[in-house]
Each structure stands twice: as C-alpha cells, then as structure tokens.
Amino acid sequence: MTTIAAPTQAPPRRRRPLRAALWIVLCVAALWLWMHYGGKVRLASPATAQAAAEIRLTDLRGRAFDLAELRGKVVLLNLWAGWCGPCRAEIPRLNRLEADLGPAGLVVIGVNSESLGPAALESSAARLGIVYTVARPDGPLQGTLRPAGPIPQTWWIDREGRVRASRVGLVSERAMRRACETLLQEGGD
Numbered sequence: 001m002t003t004i005a006a007p008t009q010a011p012p013r014r015r016r017p018l019r020a021a022l023w024i025v026l027c028v029a030a031l032w033l034w035m036h037y038g039g040k041v042r043l044a045s046p047a048t049a050q051a052a053a054e055i056r057l058t059d060l061r062g063r064a065f066d067l068a069e070l071r072g073k074v075v076l077l078n079l080w081a082g083w084c085g086p087c088r089a090e091i092p093r094l095n096r097l098e099a100d101l102g103p104a105g106l107v108v109i110g111v112n113s114e115s116l117g118p119a120a121l122e123s124s125a126a127r128l129g130i131v132y133t134v135a136r137p138d139g140p141l142q143g144t145l146r147p148a149g150p151i152p153q154t155w156w157i158d159r160e161g162r163v164r165a166s167r168v169g170l171v172s173e174r175a176m177r178r179a180c181e182t183l184l185q186e187g188g189d
Helices: 017-035 085-104 120-126 174-188
Strands: 056-059 064-066 075-080 106-112 133-137 153-157 162-168
Touching: 017 106, 075 085, 075 174, 085 106, 085 162, 106 120, 133 153, 162 174
Parallel strands: 075 106, 106 133
Antiparallel strands: 056 064, 056 133, 075 153, 153 162
16 A cells, blocks of 8 residues: 655745835835935025035146136036946046036036045046046035035035035936036026
8 A cells, every 4th residue: 555645734834025125125225315316406595505615726737726717607626546346336426517507607627536636636537538627625524515425426516615505426427417517597696
C-alpha cells in the first residue's frame, strides 16, 4: 500500500506588505528628488526679501568687484566645484541662460568653492566649457549668501540687490529660466 504524503503547508504570504512598503519608499524618494532637483523656484516678495550680503569676488582676469556693483542687473549666483557632478550638469544651463537673458540684464556668476589658484581655476572653467563669469570669493560667503548645504547652491538676486530665492542642489533649466524672467520683468523699484 502506498502512502501519500500530506501536502506541506506553504508559509504565509508576506510579500504584499513588503511590496507595498517598497513602493511607498520609491514614491517618497521620487518626490524628494523632484523637489530638490527640479521643481519650482519660489521667489520671495520684494517687501520680505533680504539684501544680499556684501561680498567681494575676483574673476578669472584678476579683476576684483563687489556684488553691489551689479545693482540694476538680475544676478544668478551659483556656487560650484569642478569635482561636483550636479554642478557640471548645470553648466550648460547656465551658459544658455547667460546667452539668452544676458542682453535683458541677467548676469550669471559661478562662484567656485574650491581653493584653486587663478591658473587652475581658469583651466577648470575652460575644460568645463563655462562661458559666464567665474569668480573666487575674497573671503567666506556669509549672511544671506552663506551656503546652506551641499553644492551646487544657487541664489537669485533682483535688480535692487535683494536675495529673492535660494536653492540647494540641481535646479532644472526651466525653473531657473522662469525665476530669472520674472525678476527681469519686474524692473527696478
């Protein structure tokens, strides 16, 4: 007589809760990435925006200038480094913004966060294809222009010298352009 073995009982299914948890984590991660690497740049109102800190910069030609000298222009200040992947990804966007909106009064300044000498910084900027102004700060960035996290970091400064927005991380070209165009359309107060 042959005996038939009783079927073994399958373990309870635990995959569904695990799968649901994984989807939630992925959705939260995607939302976080969208908010930090694209999204919209929210401009503060002129009435509540703070004045940009007084900083002195030196460009690749060795010319020193104060940020205050750019009053009347909209300034897009971008803190970057040559080793930073997101910083390198923003360079073509910043080049296009300078080319497209420069004639309307936009000035793009790439402030390098590395301790490079003038020749090394010039070489790095040329190798990366940067066509906008590249400068080194003559001291630490402070006040309203103090870095608030990893790089890249970008500040939008209106014609009156007020910091209207600041973003940490990669910003989409569309968001950058909209913020710049809005500030350019405001004119002076």
